[in-house]
Amino acid sequence: MISLKCPYCQVGLKVDETKLPEGIKSFKCPKCKKSIPVSLLNTEESGDNTSDTVLLTPIKTGLGVIVVTADAGTTEQTIPLHEGLITIGRKSATSGVTFPIETTDKLMSRSHISIEVKKDLKGGYKHYLSDNNSKNRTLYNNNYLEAGEVVVLHDNDEIVIGRTSLRFKA
Numbered sequence: 001m002i003s004l005k006c007p008y009c010q011v012g013l014k015v016d017e018t019k020l021p022e023g024i025k026s027f028k029c030p031k032c033k034k035s036i037p038v039s040l041l042n043t044e045e046s047g048d049n050t051s052d053t054v055l056l057t058p059i060k061t062g063l064g065v066i067v068v069t070a071d072a073g074t075t076e077q078t079i080p081l082h083e084g085l086i087t088i089g090r091k092s093a094t095s096g097v098t099f100p101i102e103t104t105d106k107l108m109s110r111s112h113i114s115i116e117v118k119k120d121l122k123g124g125y126k127h128y129l130s131d132n133n134s135k136n137r138t139l140y141n142n143n144y145l146e147a148g149e150v151v152v153l154h155d156n157d158e159i160v161i162g163r164t165s166l167r168f169k170a
């Protein structure tokens with residue numbers, strides 16, 4: 001059993017690692033519903049006392065990831081995508097997005113882009129990218145997204161928010 005705290009809402013969690021499905025990349029926090037990357041399970045051990053034992057809801061995998069390219073102000077980070085709406089922006093005390101990126105890139109807004117993952121008619125998934133009215137806009141494959149514009153992501157598409165480059169991996 002691993003004890004940890006949800007990095008977003010700080011609720012105490014206990015994880016039975018023997019019950020985690022093989023290949024799982026993240027699970028949903030039962031309290032704040034944000035997705036916690038499984039790699040945190042190995043590093044974020046904490047003393048228990050107030051921890052609750054919770055049933056984990058594994059997030060369906062195979063829906064692609066967004067890889068944050070490392071540069072001077074940012075380490076490489078992987079954002080696991082799941083069905084529904086995912087918001088991404090610069091991590092801060094007030095960011096409140098689904099996936100806060102750890103970066104010193106101040107040109108990235110606290111809530112910069114949204115990706116909505118929806119089932120299509122063929123049983124696959126489509127990924128819809130839009131800009132969250134960010135101050136410095138979003139480059140999608142070298143073109144600025146217009147206000148309200150929504151594009152469908154394809155494997156290896158590049159998204160630039162602030163100075164930071166993200167890549168979609170289907």
Ligand SMILES: [Zn+2]
Nearest residue numbers: 006009029032
């Ligand atoms: Zn949480």
